[in-house]
Amino acid sequence: MEHWIPSLRISERDGRVRLGLEGFGDVEGDSLQEAADALVAYVWRVAMAFRAGGVGPLYSECSPDPALLDFIWRVGETAEDGGDLRHLLFGPNPLAA
Numbered sequence: 001m002e003h004w005i006p007s008l009r010i011s012e013r014d015g016r017v018r019l020g021l022e023g024f025g026d027v028e029g030d031s032l033q034e035a036a037d038a039l040v041a042y043v044w045r046v047a048m049a050f051r052a053g054g055v056g057p058l059y060s061e062c063s064p065d066p067a068l069l070d071f072i073w074r075v076g077e078t079a080e081d082g083g084d085l086r087h088l089l090f091g092p093n094p095l096a097a
Helices: 032-051 066-080 085-090
Strands: 008-013 016-021 026-029
Touching (some): 026 032, 032 066, 032 085, 066 085
Antiparallel strands (some): 016 026
């Protein structure tokens, strides 16, 4: 079964790299690597808060996107299992052997 992954956004602003995922905010870094590290850390914190119930109650009026909730749950599961979150956020590494 194939899972939905949010679209990745990349841009440059005032000499800094900006990365973001659909449904999440953006992060910035001086380099692409720094921005990617910041995005991984940010999404990890969101996933851990969600799984711990720290996001708050969800009401029907809130209309959360089920695909986004599934994605963030998978991020949390991957983190808890010691997996690489970069694979979920950026896809497989084409340079990996």
